[in-house]
Amino acid sequence: MLRISNLNAGYGNAQVLYDIDLECKLGEVVTVIGPNGSGKTTLLNSIFGLADIFSGTVTFDGISLSDLPSHKIVGTRLGYLRQEGNIFETLSVEENLKMGGVSIKKKEVKKRMGEVLSLMPVVKPFLSRKASTLSGGERHLLAIALVLMSRPKLVMLDEPTAGLAPIAIKQIIKTVDRLKDEGISLIIVEQNLKDVLKLSDRSYLVVSGRNTFVGSPDKLLERSDLKMYLGLD
Amino acid sequence: MMATLVDAITFSSFLSMMGFGLTLVRRTTGVWNVAQAGLVSIGAYVTLTLVSFVGGSPYLYLPLAFLIGAGVGAILFLVAINPLRKASSIILLVATIAFNLILISIINIYADYLQNVFGILSKSFLLTRLDFKIFGRPAISTISVSTLLIFTIAFYLFLRYTRTGLALRGCIEQPSLAGVVGVSVRSLYLFSWVLAGGSAGLAGGFLPLFFQCNPNIGFYLIALMFCVSILGGVGEIYGPFLGGWLVGFVQIFGTTLLASTLGPWVILYKGLFPMVILVLTLLFVPQGLSGIDWRAKVRILKRKGG
Numbered sequence: 001m002l003r004i005s006n007l008n009a010g011y012g013n014a015q016v017l018y019d020i021d022l023e024c025k026l027g028e029v030v031t032v033i034g035p036n037g038s039g040k041t042t043l044l045n046s047i048f049g050l051a052d053i054f055s056g057t058v059t060f061d062g063i064s065l066s067d068l069p070s071h072k073i074v075g076t077r078l079g080y081l082r083q084e085g086n087i088f089e090t091l092s093v094e095e096n097l098k099m100g101g102v103s104i105k106k107k108e109v110k111k112r113m114g115e116v117l118s119l120m121p122v123v124k125p126f127l128s129r130k131a132s133t134l135s136g137g138e139r140h141l142l143a144i145a146l147v148l149m150s151r152p153k154l155v156m157l158d159e160p161t162a163g164l165a166p167i168a169i170k171q172i173i174k175t176v177d178r179l180k181d182e183g184i185s186l187i188i189v190e191q192n193l194k195d196v197l198k199l200s201d202r203s204y205l206v207v208s209g210r211n212t213f214v215g216s217p218d219k220l221l222e223r224s225d226l227k228m229y230l231g232l233d
Numbered sequence: 234m235m236a237t238l239v240d241a242i243t244f245s246s247f248l249s250m251m252g253f254g255l256t257l258v259r260r261t262t263g264v265w266n267v268a269q270a271g272l273v274s275i276g277a278y279v280t281l282t283l284v285s286f287v288g289g290s291p292y293l294y295l296p297l298a299f300l301i302g303a304g305v306g307a308i309l310f311l312v313a314i315n316p317l318r319k320a321s322s323i324i325l326l327v328a329t330i331a332f333n334l335i336l337i338s339i340i341n342i343y344a345d346y347l348q349n350v351f352g353i354l355s356k357s358f359l360l361t362r363l364d365f366k367i368f369g370r371p372a373i374s375t376i377s378v379s380t381l382l383i384f385t386i387a388f389y390l391f392l393r394y395t396r397t398g399l400a401l402r403g404c405i406e407q408p409s410l411a412g413v414v415g416v417s418v419r420s421l422y423l424f425s426w427v428l429a430g431g432s433a434g435l436a437g438g439f440l441p442l443f444f445q446c447n448p449n450i451g452f453y454l455i456a457l458m459f460c461v462s463i464l465g466g467v468g469e470i471y472g473p474f475l476g477g478w479l480v481g482f483v484q485i486f487g488t489t490l491l492a493s494t495l496g497p498w499v500i501l502y503k504g505l506f507p508m509v510i511l512v513l514t515l516l517f518v519p520q521g522l523s524g525i526d527w528r529a530k531v532r533i534l535k536r537k538g539g
Contacts, residue, residue, distance in 0.1 A: 048413065074415035085410050088403045098396075099403045103415030106396060150415060 001026050001185055002047070002078070002154055007056035009046035015054060016042040017209045022187075024154060029186045029199050031217070034206035040189040041083065043206065044156045048080045049073055060154070074103040079152030083159045083189075086143035089132040093123065093142055096131055100149030109149075116148045119182065120175060137168025144175055154185040161192045169195070197221070237489050239374045243443055245481025246377040250384065250436035251454065252461030252473030254306075254429030259462065260405050260470060261425040263322055267329045268309055269433050269458055271336025272302050273451030276437020278340055281446070284360060285353045291360050292376060295438045302434015303427045305336070310426035315419065333452070340448040356448070360441040373442040380439075384432070385474055392470070401425070405470070456504070457484075460511040466521020475522050480507045 002024040010016040016039045024030045032040050045051040047058050049070045058065045060076050068076075088096050097116065101109040117124050123145045126134060131142060140160055147155055160176065161169040173195045179186060180199055190196040197203065197217040205213035205220065213220060251273055258266050276298040283294040313328045320328075347355040367375045392398040404411040404421045412418045433451075440446050457480060465476025488503040518525055 050409070050413075069417075070409075070412040071415050071417045074413070080413050082410070082413065085407055088406050088410065090406050091399075091403060095399060095402075098399055099411070099416075100414050102396065102400055146414065 001028075002060050002187070003057075004043075004047070005057045007043075007046065007058065008054040009042060009051050009056070010054065011042075011051055015209070016051070017046065020056070020206070020209075020211055021214075022204055022211075024185050024187050026153070027180075027183050027185055028201045029180055029188065031193075031196055031200040031203045032187060032189045032206060033191075033193060033203060038206045039209040040206055041158055042209075044080060044082075044158050044187070044189060047156065048078070071103075074150050077151060077153040079147040079150055079155040081143050081147045081155065081157045081160060083162055087131045087134075087139055087146060089130075091131055092127070093129055093131055093134070094127045096142055096146050097123075097127075097149055100146035103150045112149055112151065116145050119148065119178060120145050122171065122175075135168075137164050137171060140164060140168065140172055141175065144172075144179075148179075152184065154187065155179065156187045156189075158189045159191060160188070161190065161195075173199075237485060239370055241482045241485035243374045243377050244485055245478040246381040247436045247439060247443070247477075248454075248457060248461050248481045249381055249474045249477025250432050250439075251458045252465060252477050253384075253388075254432040255458050255462040256465065256470065256473045257425050257432075258429045261401070262310075262314060262318075262325075262422050264314060264325045264329060265322070265459070266309075266429065267326065267455060268333040268336060269429070270451035270455040271333045271340065272305055272430050272433035273437035273440070273454060274337065274340050274446075274448055275305060275451075276302050276434035277440045277446045277450055278343065278355075278437075278448075279434065280360065280438045280441050281353070281355060281358055282347070284363060285347070285351070290365070291363055291438070291442055292372075295380070295435055298438030299431040299435040302437065303431035306426045306428075306430015306433070307423060309430070310423050314426070315422070337448060337452060344448050357445060358441060358447075359445045361443070364442050371442070373439065377439050377443075380435070381474075384435075385471075389471075397421075397424070457507055460507045463511060464507075464514045464521055466523035466525075469521070469523035472521050472523035479522070480510065483507060483510055 004020060004022040007017055007020040008015060020043060022030070022043070032043060034040050042051050046053050047065060049065065049068060053066050060078050063076050065073055065076070088099055091099065097113050098109060101112055104112060120141060123141055126138060131139070134142060144160065157176070161172050164172065169192060176186065176188070177199060188196055188200070197220070200217045203213070203215065203217050203220045204211060213223065251269065255266060255269050258264055279298040279301050280291045280294050283297065284291050309332055313332050314325060317325055317328055344355040347353040361371065364371045364373055366372060392402055400411065400416045401421050401424070404416055404418055408418045437451065440450060444450065461473050461476040461480050464479060465472030465474065483506050484503055487506040488500055491499040514521065
């Protein structure tokens with residue numbers, strides 16, 4: 001489904017990623033972990049055309065994404081939930097969802113909105129509210145719903161629980177679990193490993209822009225030498 | 234008094250149309266477009282050319298003034314702004330100044346050509362003789378206000394109820410997120426420059442029915458356009474409609490009032506009134522009138538009162 005080979009990427013002249021390989025198959029949940037500043041977000045940005053790719057390949061369902069602008073990448077049914085700036089604050093929640101559906105046919109938007117709301121019923125009560133009035137947890141849920149509007153086969157989530165209260169984190173993890181059940185592939189960059197690793201099929205550890213570990217979460221947890229990066233006891 | 238009021242309404246309508254384009258491209262692409270001046274002049278010359286060669290009412294050619302202004306706006310975006318999209322706002326401002334000088338030069342050459350080859354008085358012209366009357370007043374007042382009203386309502390409906398309008402609102406707030414959800418941000422930027430050019434061309438098309446026009450007419454008005462945009466507030470797309478009316482009324486009524494009190498010499502300095510307002514705005518409400526949280530102000534006043 002998504003395959004990254006020998007990716008070297010960064011911003012302008014500054015290289016952040018070095019020879020990264022990553023794969024996410026249909027229905028898989030892949031976690032990307034690593035310390036702050038290790039290049040996790042840059043990895044997602046380079047997949048989505050928001051960072052400069054110096055060399056290497058990024059393909060999704062056999063389509064090369066390297067030369068596609070972001071708005072066309074959405075059309076390949078790849079979704080991206082950014083850590084910050086992931087909702088339109090001046091728009092209502094309903095308008096946010098409509099914005100999420102700009103890449104699908106106009107007549108299908110209403111139907112898709114119904115599907116997304118049945119998948120995430122927690123969003124329904126605040127449809128008419130302005131997005132800026134939502135709480136942190138509600139904003140994250142809206143951001144996920146917004147991404148789902150484009151019918152993605154694979155969603156990349158950049159720290160979806162960052163800065164949230166424990167109860168909101170639970171709700172997000174529950175939602176992510178539902179997405180997995182729906183057969184949507186997920187690539188999750190997350191600091192909150194305890195909950196996310198349970199859902200994960202494979203993990204990648206990125207340190208200083210390089211892959212330092214690839215394997216199952218169980219194997220990752222067995223590696224005592226990597227614990228300093230995981231924050232787990 | 235009535236004549237002054239009608240003049241103020243007419244002038245305010247022009248200013249609102251011109252300021253709208255300036256605010257729109259500032260909101261979308263972050264550029265202060267000085268070439269808005271040249272686009273206004275183009276509108277005036279579209280009207281003059283068609284009235285001279287085809288004849289009929291100048292109002293018939295307003296749609297064409299809009300379309301030509303829109304076309305030049307598109308060229309400006311594609312040739313000067315889009316290639317420099319990663320440049321600083323100062324560089325982009327300089328690019329629009331350069332483009333404006335080119336436009337004004339071309340219009341001057343064109344005016345010379347009209348005058349020398351066809352004998353049309355094109356270096357300084359006024360078409361008020363071609364206007365008709367509505368309720369005993371020149372039609373320009375009614376038609377310019379109606380056009381502004383239709384334009385404003387149409388733009389509101391477009392933003393509120395169309396998919397492209399929604400995308401434009403999203404794009405204004407967060408262009409990078411708009412791209413991530415599938416909006417072609419570049420196309421919307423182009424669209425906003427087309428609309429801005431069109432509104433400038435339209436306003437310019439009206440001008441010969443109200444002002445003595447020449448190739449630099451847009452340039453004479455550019456300071457007022459900036460005043461309208463800043464006073465109205467660039468943070469809100471409807472700001473220039475508010476700004477346009479305030480600047481127009483202050484200029485016309487302020488000049489009339491002071492000229493009758495201090496003498497007609499004041500008329501020479503009429504451009505100072507809106508500039509004083511601009512300075513006061515920048516000092517005390519830099520976000521412009523539409524950027525003020527009026528509800529919060531009322532709450533504070535009530536609290537003080539209670």
